[in-house]
Amino acid sequence: MQKRGFLCSTRIPDKIMENNMSVEECWFVYGFKFLNLYIGFLKYHSIGSAAEVDFDWEKVLASKNLIGWCHSHPDHFEVASGTDHKTMRSWVRTLEKSLICCIKCKTTIKGHVCYIFRRNKKTIENQKVKSILIHNLLICQHLTQL
Numbered sequence: 105m106q107k108r109g110f111l112c113s114t115r116i117p118d119k120i121m122e123n124n125m126s127v128e129e130c131w132f133v134y135g136f137k138f139l140n141l142y143i144g145f146l147k148y149h150s151i152g153s154a155a156e157v158d159f160d161w162e163k164v165l166a167s168k169n170l171i172g173w174c175h176s177h178p179d180h181f182e183v184a185s186g187t188d189h190k191t192m193r194s195w196v197r198t199l200e201k202s203l204i205c206c207i208k209c210k211t212t213i214k215g216h217v218c219y220i221f222r223r224n225k226k227t228i229e230n231q232k233v234k235s236i237l238i239h240n241l242l243i244c245q246h247l248t249q250l
């Protein structure tokens with residue numbers, strides 16, 4: 105059984121859940137940062153429920169090459185949820201580095217959105233960034249060097 109460490113979208117009403125067979129999925133993103141680019145590969149696929157997905161946090165602590173996560177929001181919500189923000193802020197503080205939060209969402213033209221969460225003095229800030237996702241290759245570009 106996986107340890108709890110979920111990212112999830114806002115609560116989907118029961119009526120929508122009953123009619124929807126889609127579930128959230130999650131991948132670790134492993135890679136590196138070069139100037140203002142984050143280049144990574146999606147790995148360790150996990151499947152959750154309609155509104156949340158777990159990942160194995162022991163894998164997070166065991167890897168120095170983790171640069172973030174990608175997870176899906178099956179129906180709506182192309183923005184990071186409150187739980188996503190909370191999860192990302194916690195991991196940025198724990199790992200003491202900037203992290204990518206990529207959200208696969210069918211309602212966007214390119215099929216996903218990406219944020220970079222980073223520490224700025226005592227707060228954790230996030231910014232939507234330019235990105236491409238081709239199969240399991242993810243490249244994010246921040247406007248300024250982080």
Ligand SMILES: [Zn+2]
Nearest residue numbers: 111112113188
């Ligand atoms: Zn989410």
